Amino acid sequence: MGGAVQVSASLKSGGELAPIMETPVVEIEHLSLWYGDKLALKDVSMSVSKHRVTAYIGPSGCGKSTLLRCLNRMNDLVDGVRIAGSIRIGGTDIHDPGLDVTELRKRVGMVFQKSNPFPKSIFENVAYGPRILGTTNRNDLEGIVERSLKASALWDEVHDRLGDSALGLSGGQQQRLCIARAIAVEPDVLLMDEPCSALDPIATAKIEELMLELKNSYTIVIVTHNMQQAARVSDYTGFMLLGELVEFGVTRQLFTNPHEKKTEDYITGRFG
Amino acid sequence: MTVKSKQFWGGGEPFIWLTGGALSLSLLLVVGLISLILYYGLGFFWPRAVLRATLSDGTTMTGQVVEREPVPGKPGEYRIKMKVANRDLYGADFQWVDESRIAKREYPADVAVIERTEWGALVGTIKEMRDGGQVVASGPQAWAAVERRLPEATRVRQEIRRIETREIGAINYEQEQVRLGLKKLELKGTAAGPAVDALKAKLGPLDERYKAQELRLSELRRGQTANMVVEADGGKQKEWPLALVVDVRFPNAMSLPAKAGYYLGRIWEFVADEPRESNTEGGVFPAIFGTVMMVFLMSIIVTPLGVLAAFYLREYAKQGAFVSAVRIAVNNLAGVPSIVFGVFGVGFFIYFVGGSIDRIFFPEALPTPTYGTGGILWASLTLALLTVPVVIVATEEGLAAIPLGIREASLALSATKLETTLRVVLPAVMPSILTGLILAMARAAGEVAPLMITGVVKLAPALPLDGAWPFLHLDRKFMHLGFHIYDVGFQSPNVDAARPMVFATTLLLLLIVVLLNLFAIATRNRLRRKYASAAV
Numbered sequence: 001m002g003g004a005v006q007v008s009a010s011l012k013s014g015g016e017l018a019p020i021m022e023t024p025v026v027e028i029e030h031l032s033l034w035y036g037d038k039l040a041l042k043d044v045s046m047s048v049s050k051h052r053v054t055a056y057i058g059p060s061g062c063g064k065s066t067l068l069r070c071l072n073r074m075n076d077l078v079d080g081v082r083i084a085g086s087i088r089i090g091g092t093d094i095h096d097p098g099l100d101v102t103e104l105r106k107r108v109g110m111v112f113q114k115s116n117p118f119p120k121s122i123f124e125n126v127a128y129g130p131r132i133l134g135t136t137n138r139n140d141l142e143g144i145v146e147r148s149l150k151a152s153a154l155w156d157e158v159h160d161r162l163g164d165s166a167l168g169l170s171g172g173q174q175q176r177l178c179i180a181r182a183i184a185v186e187p188d189v190l191l192m193d194e195p196c197s198a199l200d201p202i203a204t205a206k207i208e209e210l211m212l213e214l215k216n217s218y219t220i221v222i223v224t225h226n227m228q229q230a231a232r233v234s235d236y237t238g239f240m241l242l243g244e245l246v247e248f249g250v251t252r253q254l255f256t257n258p259h260e261k262k263t264e265d266y267i268t269g270r271f272g
Numbered sequence: 273m274t275v276k277s278k279q280f281w282g283g284g285e286p287f288i289w290l291t292g293g294a295l296s297l298s299l300l301l302v303v304g305l306i307s308l309i310l311y312y313g314l315g316f317f318w319p320r321a322v323l324r325a326t327l328s329d330g331t332t333m334t335g336q337v338v339e340r341e342p343v344p345g346k347p348g349e350y351r352i353k354m355k356v357a358n359r360d361l362y363g364a365d366f367q368w369v370d371e372s373r374i375a376k377r378e379y380p381a382d383v384a385v386i387e388r389t390e391w392g393a394l395v396g397t398i399k400e401m402r403d404g405g406q407v408v409a410s411g412p413q414a415w416a417a418v419e420r421r422l423p424e425a426t427r428v429r430q431e432i433r434r435i436e437t438r439e440i441g442a443i444n445y446e447q448e449q450v451r452l453g454l455k456k457l458e459l460k461g462t463a464a465g466p467a468v469d470a471l472k473a474k475l476g477p478l479d480e481r482y483k484a485q486e487l488r489l490s491e492l493r494r495g496q497t498a499n500m501v502v503e504a505d506g507g508k509q510k511e512w513p514l515a516l517v518v519d520v521r522f523p524n525a526m527s528l529p530a531k532a533g534y535y536l537g538r539i540w541e542f543v544a545d546e547p548r549e550s551n552t553e554g555g556v557f558p559a560i561f562g563t564v565m566m567v568f569l570m571s572i573i574v575t576p577l578g579v580l581a582a583f584y585l586r587e588y589a590k591q592g593a594f595v596s597a598v599r600i601a602v603n604n605l606a607g608v609p610s611i612v613f614g615v616f617g618v619g620f621f622i623y624f625v626g627g628s629i630d631r632i633f634f635p636e637a638l639p640t641p642t643y644g645t646g647g648i649l650w651a652s653l654t655l656a657l658l659t660v661p662v663v664i665v666a667t668e669e670g671l672a673a674i675p676l677g678i679r680e681a682s683l684a685l686s687a688t689k690l691e692t693t694l695r696v697v698l699p700a701v702m703p704s705i706l707t708g709l710i711l712a713m714a715r716a717a718g719e720v721a722p723l724m725i726t727g728v729v730k731l732a733p734a735l736p737l738d739g740a741w742p743f744l745h746l747d748r749k750f751m752h753l754g755f756h757i758y759d760v761g762f763q764s765p766n767v768d769a770a771r772p773m774v775f776a777t778t779l780l781l782l783l784i785v786v787l788l789n790l791f792a793i794a795t796r797n798r799l800r801r802k803y804a805s806a807a808v
Binding site: 072074077102103104105106109110112114116117118119120128129131132133178181182185 | 675677678680681682683684685686687688691695696699700
């Protein structure tokens with residue numbers, strides 16, 4: 001059935017968010033993607049609402065990370081990728097040949113599955129994006145770093161050792177540093193590709209708490225393996241299977257009363 | 273197989289012993305080699321006691337015992353090799369004596385070992401001190417008189433040397449510049465005119481300066497009238513000018529601290545002085561300087577070349593059969609005999625590039641080549657070619673080890689590929705680059721064959737870096753410790769006397785390589801600490 005499920009349809013069926021006006025930031029229409037001859041995404045259509053957390057769940061290899069990486073065109077780096085359909089972010093077609101991909105990535109930040117701080121100091125990690133965008137004034141940079149680290153709830157832990165190597169931080173701290181680094185350039189959308197998959201439950205709880213904070217300022221799209229996590233943090237959830245977006249809707253709705261049999265099977269664990 | 277033997281083999285115990293044994297064997301070889309070098313290299317400078325052996329036929333031999341070995345064909349008997357020195361009196365520095373012929377051994381305190389600027393050492397008793405043919409002091413007072421006059425004589429000798437090399441050298445250099453300037457103008461077709469006159473006007477004052485220095489030289493030389501008379505074995509006497517004495521010592525009368533002080537002085541002389549006596553005496557400073565400078569030049573050339581090549585291979589080139597072939601070719605390049613690189617250096621750098629530079633920029637000096645002959649620049653370039661595979665391989669391995677994650681992180685922060693390469697990849701790969709550089713430096717410092725044909729000489733008249741403009745003379749020939757070892761050890765007219773020098777020079781070369789490496793390793797470790805490069 002492809003991406004026929006629309007957000008509006010889910011909203012009408014009554015979630016607590018229904019009365020609020022939703023502004024779509026990302027609009028995906030009939031997106032298909034091939035790695036060489038292999039079809040990885042099949043005619044996906046959906047939209048992501050502003051200042052909401054949108055989660056993709058699904059079994060491994062279902063294409064949820066691929067979909068996420070389409071949004072900041074990270075798939076460009078892979079040889080032999082072909083795309084059909086369109087993605088608009090803030091009304092701009094991101095595959096417009098006139099669009100500078102670095103402009104896009106300035107507006108769409110990303111946090112990866114494995115924490116990947118640069119082998120530099122904590123300060124330099126956060127200041128990296130602003131520096132790339134041309135901020136050279138030390139005071140400005142210090143302000144940005146402090147604000148970003150505070151926003152990612154890391155400031156209290158590291159404010160007295162900003163010059164230390166980022167690689168000396170714990171896994172959870174590293175991941176929060178990566179979040180600070182991504183929000184230092186103030187993107188509109190923050191993509192998170194299984195950000196907690198390598199973390200222990202305490203660190204995971206911290207990141208989830210952080211996401212709920214961050215959604216006041218950013219639009220967050222998260223890919224997760226963990227259905228409880230999606231249920232806890234997201235406002236909307238999409239279930240993907242074999243490259244298709246099977247169902248997309250308000251999270252509570254999707255988890256308590258899914259329309260599709262496949263979704264139900266997956267969330268109740270009947271699905272292998 | 274019994275259970276027990278299965279346990280024995282399966283437990284891996286024999287394999288541990290095998291691997292440990294292999295390591296011990298390698299270590300043993302290395303330690304043995306280094307001990308040998310240390311023993312001969314450091315023992316060279318120690319002031320050995322001087323033995324006066326009275327033979328059964330009544331003749332005496334005075335000298336330092338260098339070696340002791342069994343007499344061939346006579347079991348149980350030994351013979352000793354004595355450094356009797358006095359080459360100009362006896363014709364040979366070394367004599368073998370069978371111990372059975374020695375009737376009496378003594379170590380007289382008044383035997384002096386006199387280091388001279390020519391003819392090697394003089395061993396004997398100081399009998400007289402003469403000035404202008406007149407005997408000033410004799411007998412026991414002779415040494416006191418010599419000791420009084422020696423510092424002044426040494427100062428005058430050094431002053432003469434300074435004038436000859438520095439002052440007159442500078443004047444000659446300027447004269448040559450004027451001559452070349454005139455030739456240049458002549459080639460352009462201006463044989464007369466204000467430019468020519470201006471140049472010719474410089475010659476007058478230069479000539480004046482030259483004459484003044486000549487005058488000063490002849491004055492100084494006239495003052496060198498003091499001679500000493502030394503009596504050697506068999507009553508042979510030698511009159512020798514104090515001006516040509518480097519050092520006088522009485523090894524048998526020296527206390528241990530005095531010997532130690534003398535020992536350190538000799539080591540300093542070895543490191544800081546210029547060579548004498550066709551390199552078999554004196555120091556090796558120009559060779560140290562040449563070696564270090566050549567290695568630095570090579571590093572400056574090879575690092576950017578190798579790093580850029582590696583970046584293209586790993587970061588930009590489309591990985592495939594061709595790139596793999598290039599990679600294999602680069603690896604194999606490291607196995608090409610170094611002399612082949614030398615031949616390439618001569619053919620391409622010296623004859624082609626250097627020859628072209630001469631024709632275009634230095635036509636006035638032809639047919640004397642400026643860059644069209646061996647020089648430190650060409651030697652460094654040749655060695656850079658030789659070592660570039662090492663740097664490429666090390667850098668490439670470093671690049672391959674950088675996780676994709678941090679590149680993606682940078683790109684996701686809207687950095688371009690170039691920005692990512694320069695700001696993230698390059699700093700992260702720096703330790704690997706330095707590893708490559710360390711290997712390259714170790715290789716280059718020990719290399720001799722390609723240097724022999726691209727610019728190293730037995731004795732270079734001037735250092736490649738000095739006070740005359742443009743200070744860095746890349747066209748100059750230079751001395752090198754590796755070649756020095758070969759030259760002193762195998763090309764010297766007096767191999768016996770030069771042999772300890774070979775070990776001392778080897779030791780020094782080893783030390784320099786170790787020092788250069790330590791410097792690079794320290795830098796690398798500092799970078800590593802800075803980036804604390806754990807697995808990301």
